[in-house]
Amino acid sequence: MAPNRREFLGWTAAAALSAGADAPVSYVDSHVHIWDLDRLRPPWLAGDPQLDHNARWSEYQKASAGVNVVKAVYLEVDVAPHQHEQEARLAIELCRDPSNAITGAVIGGRPAAEDFAAYIEPLAKDPAVKGLRQVLHGATPAGYCLQPRFVDGIRKLGSLGLSFDLCMRHADLPDAAKLVETVPDTAFILDHCGNPPLFGDLTAWKRDVDRIAARPNVVGKVSGIIASVKGRTWHSDDLAPVIRHMLEAFGPDRVLFGGDWPVCTLGAPLQTWITTLAQVVKHIPAENRRKLYHDNAIRVYRLT
Template sequence: MTPTRREFLGWTAAAAATTTAAARAATAAAPASPIIDTHVHLWEPAKQRLLWLEKGSELDRNALWDDYLKAAAGLDVVKAVYMEVDVDPSQHEAEARMVLDQCRKGDTALCAAVIGGRPAFEGFAAYIEPLAKDPAVKGVRQVLHGPPTPAGYCLQEAFVKGVRRLGELGLCFDLCMRHAELADGAKLIEQATGTRFVLDHCGNPPVFGDLAAWKRDVDRIAALPNVVGKVSGIVASAKGRSWKADDLAPVIHHMIEAFGPDRVMFGGDWPVCTLGAPLRDWVNALSEIVRDRKAEDQRKLFHDNAAKFYRLV
């Protein structure tokens, strides 16, 4: 059947739109710069006590370096920073030793680590001081958005003291907390001005909800000079949703505007990101969102700022 002129024009317009979208996607298929992934998790449930990991859940599987390489295939990941996986505190040292052994081999992109620790624990200084001598150890994280960490936990005197000790050792502290408690995070940062901080996962915003309070609190944190923002984690909140880059854009643009182009860095959050999308899709979405920013600022986000902050050579 011969198409009508209206049908022909409709098909032509649709084809043009598809071609434009495809071309745009291809352009944003990967950042124009190499990538330093500042947030890579590795774990083996059979060997580690991961009390947060629900049996039979999507993440209840091995997440090994070879698996990460498959997920990152085609992406120009030149360096990677291991991020602790919230093991039982009794396994902190074993976890740290495991990843530091991998970093020392020097045969992969994995070159540094943010290790697990409990700043408020009585033995924290004795635990962290020997590990801090290893140049691959860049910082410590304690996840603050789950039990047994109620609101205000990070403002306890012992916790603040432990975080200050990190600064004295030249280490940073990663803030991973509920967005409703970001004001507590700001107070902690203000009490430990000699310590450098990283705000993980954009402050865990309600990506698909009201961002007003989150924006206010991120602005307060970003105004402090000893903290950088990690653009990571938010794609996992899209679990079960049909999402697009535009859904994530308000959070990402606000992070960059609040912290400025010199104080933001990319994190893949693999394999947790797979709850919302494969690693490649997350990178592509972020590339699409920032594609109109200066090339040098894109490179800072994906590579340069992390190299500088973590002193990666």
């Protein structure tokens, strides 16, 4: 049994009773994608007609109607590299707009680029910028994140007080483990539960998540997996083993909820994901659910 399992899941009668009657849940959505096609068009949208439409805050509000989202984090949308600065400026603009709940941004960038320091240093001075992400799946080869220049870029983020969101294939999680071990002074967030093989053998995924979670500079984001149910008949029990292992591996203080809207809609609406997650975690203590849904994201992304 992982050392944090009993602490998180609260296998006691007293904990079960304390989880009974809850106050209304306040959510910090730590993973929201926003794009306005009149201002910026991610190139990959052309190949995905289900998502090739505006995904503005107004659409997010409709998708999350009835959910008490008190704060949100903008997550980069994998624009073309020459558009990174434009996207970053738009994200900062969103953070400063009081008409939405976005209070922090994880911007895009290429840590291995020769001009990475010149790109990130000015942006890091803006308090809205909390971290950076480069999507490490798709055309990115295995081992890419362990190249010396990439590692140097990740080390640079840590020196600037910024975090790095890890988004990669589950087969490449051993590379992620080596990276977080190599750069202990940079904070990492493992996106989308490490993209597990949701309907396959979870043995290797569990082993690799455990290795990553053993490092104190990493937290786990419970997000994204609902997109993997696309085209399948499914039930909350199909997602439960992944969610529960994330909670067990990282413990109550190092997991955070992410909606992954609108990408989540490839599998189900945002509200379905939230309802499914609530079903899986309903038996854990209310205090730990509050950390998952709200408190940990405030701390990890330094939201004000």
